[in-house]
Amino acid sequence: MSQVLAPPAAAEVRGPGSTFAGARELARLAIRRDRIMLPVWIYALTAIGASGGYAVKQIYKTPAARASLIGSIRHDQALSFLYGQLHGSSLGALVAWRYLSYAALAAGLMSIFLVVRHTRADEETGRFELIGSTCVGRHASLAVALTVAAAANAVVGVLTAAVLTLTGLPLTGALAFGLAECGCGLVFAAVAAVAAQVSGTARGARGLSIAALGVVFFLRAAGDSGGSHGLSWLTWLSPVGWAELVQPFAAERWWVLAMPAISTVVGVAVAFALAAVRDQGAGLVEQLEIGERMQQRLHIAVLGIGKRHGKPLLKASGL
């Protein structure tokens, strides 16, 4: 057992790279853990675009059939609230109108579940403690969680674009659709990353992120249906709205993709900064001793739930 008594390596001072040490092993672990869950998510999300493209094509084969539908959509605020504004009159534009918001919403959900699963959930259960005692940098697990979520979104985006093209829609629009969906997913990977630093429990982190997703979906809905009241700018505040504003199969405004890109970068930077200052196992809410009443108000406000349901929910979420 000579290697057991091998002389210790000289203590090296932490370099900038070592905060991500061990990330490759953690990535292998994440893929091994999610070997069933990831394909299911990707399949389900791709199916939204695929079935949407196919269904619209089957039902509205002729321009005449489309024209009557388009006429009714344009003047129906309830439909705008539910699905968004219709841009253009092509088959692809109808697919984007009917399915893109929901594809973006689903991509956001996938990101939230993936990121929280690989960050806060591991810490809360104590699994991270084993990993944290090995040569793993302070930022490695967050980096891996974000990478897994980003990769899943990219695969979903590419597959969706491919499937939409296969149903006969133009490639450029299909790509814009895929990227717009992927963009919303990335933003919510960053949102979940921040929530995982703030809340001490996985349930709390997921709750905060999903609440944010709900709020931005509502902002899009309000903006799209409230155009006559001058509220259309609300859509611009929403990552779900940004997907629609790319206008796939119509104007294809690629520059709108800068919105999710910038938001993601900012969110990720905030998450890493918070991760650098907090204790493992604790959320910032606990660490900063935010008063109990304040926490309750925050949660009740965010989740939009009455006081009666707020308390047990707070208990369950550990805040």
Add this chain to the structure above:
Amino acid sequence: MNAIEVSGLRKAFGKSVALDGLDLSVAAGEVHGFLGPNGAGKTTTIRVLLGLLRADGGRATLLGGDPWRQAVSLHRRLAYVPGDVTLWPNLTGGEVIDLLGRLRGGLDPKRRAELLGRFDLDPTKQARAYSKGNRQKVALVAALASDAELLILDEPTSGLDPLMEAVFRDCAQDERARGRTVLLSSHILSEVEALCDRVTIIRAGRTVETGTLTELRHLTRTSIAAELARPVSDLDRLAGVHDLVLDTGPDGRTRVRCEVDSDNLDALLAAIVPAGVRTLVSQPPTLEELFLRHYAAANGNLPGNEHDGPVPA
């Protein structure tokens, strides 16, 4: 150079103070017992040493480095077993052992196989099927099969059955012989007695006593309860006998209860055997008793001559 050097360590979680000026020093190559009742701050201290928590005050040095700033490079040289091991439900025990090995930068496959045999652990089962004891074994095998120079074990035998506790003790002896430093946290006094060269006892985030086991011999008194056929006298004059209670019935049957220092056990037994021993119960003190007796009464002060002090109910 000491493997672990902690002085005046402080850490609070909100309003609750976990560490209140804790001191701990572990020399290289020794097996050091880290004793304290549940909630005394053992795990918090270990988490600070692992760089998982940042201390509020005081100094902590691990293998000559700063546990927070140099966490990654220091972790190459240590292995850790948490008190409550949680694993990924859909990974097998063997996968987890290998993962931890790769993350620590090395695992001896021969020792891995040998330890799996000794602990009687099936590495092909998924972690969801493991009992608490088996999850503990996964972390133990991974730590013991590593070539780390320092082992930090946080109540490693919690969840192990007595047979496996014995296996663990054998393994710990081997590690000592191999020259590894071990920090063994425990709330079981006998476990620490069997394995450790030196012991640090903490309570409420503070170190109350530290030294070799011989120095702490007064802590390891045995309680004796015996029923004798005939009265016995002069027991109170024997050295090392404390808290003596004698109760002689009308028929001469005598009940004896007392505490005796381990070194004087022989003399006490020699004194009672002539009186005809009918029953005899001998018990090592539990840590909880020890704390009640030595530290609760002394109100946090260092224990001195309170051995005959009042015994709290």
